[in-house]
Each structure stands twice: as structure tokens, then as C-alpha cells.
Amino acid sequence: MDIKGLRKEYTCPVLSREMMAPDPFDQFTAWFNEACAAGLAEPNAMTLATAGTDGQPTLRTVLLKIFDRDGFVFFTNYRSRKARQIGENHRVALLFPWIGMARQVTVTGRAEKISVAESARYFASRPRDSQLGAWISRQSSVLSSRQMLMMELAHMKTRFLKGEVPLPDFWGGFRVRPDSIEFWQGQTSRLHDRFLYTRSDAGWTIERLSP
Numbered sequence: 001m002d003i004k005g006l007r008k009e010y011t012c013p014v015l016s017r018e019m020m021a022p023d024p025f026d027q028f029t030a031w032f033n034e035a036c037a038a039g040l041a042e043p044n045a046m047t048l049a050t051a052g053t054d055g056q057p058t059l060r061t062v063l064l065k066i067f068d069r070d071g072f073v074f075f076t077n078y079r080s081r082k083a084r085q086i087g088e089n090h091r092v093a094l095l096f097p098w099i100g101m102a103r104q105v106t107v108t109g110r111a112e113k114i115s116v117a118e119s120a121r122y123f124a125s126r127p128r129d130s131q132l133g134a135w136i137s138r139q140s141s142v143l144s145s146r147q148m149l150m151m152e153l154a155h156m157k158t159r160f161l162k163g164e165v166p167l168p169d170f171w172g173g174f175r176v177r178p179d180s181i182e183f184w185q186g187q188t189s190r191l192h193d194r195f196l197y198t199r200s201d202a203g204w205t206i207e208r209l210s211p
Contacts, residue, residue: 010102010186015193017208024181024197024204025069028105031183032067035098048074049093050111052085064096065122071177072107073114075122078170080139086111092176102186109178119172124164131165132156182209 021027035043044064051057060082066073072094076083086092094107123131136152143149160166178199185193194209 009188010192012102012185012187012193014187015183015185015195017195017206020183020195020206022204022206023069024178024183025067027183027197028067028181031098031103031105032096035096035101035103038101040098040100043096043098045096046072046074047095047097048082049095050082050085050089051091052088058082058085065173066118066175071109071175073118073173073175075119075171075173077134077137077139078113078172079141082140083174086174094176104184106182106184107176107178108180109176111174111176114173114175116167116172120167122173123167123171128165132160134171135160135165135168187211 021030032043042063045061046064047059048062049057049059058081062074062076062082064072065075090110090112092109092111094105096105098104123134126134132153135156136149180199181197183195183197187193190211192211194211196207196209197204198207
């Protein structure tokens with residue numbers, strides 16, 4: 001298959017500096033709400049990039065579950081590869097690929113564990129089967145078969161047959177506190193609009209980047 005000709009001409013309205021909110025979280029909220037309203041599949045899906053002490057970056061898609069002016073929160077097994085790498089190197093990056101709107105948002109910053117209380121509040125809101133799944137998934141470890149996974153699920157259903165499923169002590173959230181947030185919007189002739197927000201002691205600076 002010849003893929004050299006695969007391309008799409010973007011026809012988005014041009015972005016100006018005056019159109020961008022002074023605070024990147026306000027700008028993200030506006031774009032996120034528009035992505036939800038547009039019916040994009042899983043608009044809270046984001047690519048998370050991490051790298052441990054060996055310097056080898058790894059990528060995976062996780063789901064944004066909380067965001068505010070403190071940062072962007074996702075949840076995982078604290079024994080997973082991503083969590084181990086964050087333990088070695090807290091510098092991470094996020095990418096929201098809103099391709100259906102010719103937009104993407106890139107975040108760079110530092111990841112840190114959220115409090116047990118915050119994790120417990122979110123865990124309690126999950127469907128029961130998802131709670132049980134958190135207990136049985138030894139994330140990133142080698143699994144001999146799916147049958148073993150289902151056997152462990154049956155065991156956990158019996159173990160927690162009565163009452164609420166408690167928060168595992170090895171599961172919880174990470175908050176990514178951004179140092180920079182870039183908003184990208186596709187334009188004709190590949191002359192895309194890019195605005196970079198960078199954190200400083202005085203607040204946020206905004207710069208237009210060349211495509």
C-alpha cells in the first residue's frame with residue numbers, strides 16, 4: 001500500500017492570540033467541552049509518555065478522570081510499569097489526540113501520587129466490576145492465560161460477595177502538574193495554529209509557535 005498520498009486538508013477557523021484564554025486550564029476546559037459536544041469517541045483518552053532511569057520512553061493510552069487548576073489526574077496500579085517509571089523519573093508528557101476536530105493538546109510536567117482519600121473517592125464511584133478488576137490486574141506482569149485472569153475474578157467476586165469493594169493499597173491516582181500546555185489546531189497548507197502556555201513564577205506566558 002502506498003501511503004505517501006494519505007493526507008487531509010484541514011479547514012478549521014484560524015486561531016488568533018486574542019482568542020486564547022489567559023489561563024490554559026480555561027482554554028483546555030473550553031476545548032474539552034467542545035470535544036465532548038462533538039461526540040468524539042472517548043474525548044478523555046490521552047497518551048501518557050514516561051521514561052525510567054534507562055531513558056527508554058514508553059507510551060500508552062489512559063483516561064483522564066479529574067482535571068482542575070492543579071493538573072490532570074489518571075488512575076492505575078501503582079506496581080505497573082508506568083508507575084515504576086514515574087517513581088524513577090517524575091517528568092511525563094500527555095497528548096489529547098482530538099483528530100476528529102483537527103486538534104490536539106500536549107502537556108508536559110511532573111507526575112505525583114494523589115492522596116489516598118482522593119483515590120478512595122474515585123474508586124467508590126467506579127462500577128463494581130471495575131473495582132474487582134483493579135484487585136486482580138497485576139498490571140504489566142506476564143500472564144499465562146486469560147483463563148487464569150477469569151479464575152482470579154471469580155475468586156474476588158466470592159471474596160467481596162458482601163459489602164463494598166475496598167480500595168486496594170496498590171492502586172490509585174497520579175496528578176500531572178503541567179509546566180507547559182500546547183494547543184494545536186490544523187490549518188490549510190499545513191500552516192497550523194500552535195499556542196504554547198509556559199508556567200513561570202509570574203504566571204503563564206503565551207507564545208505562538210511556528211507550524
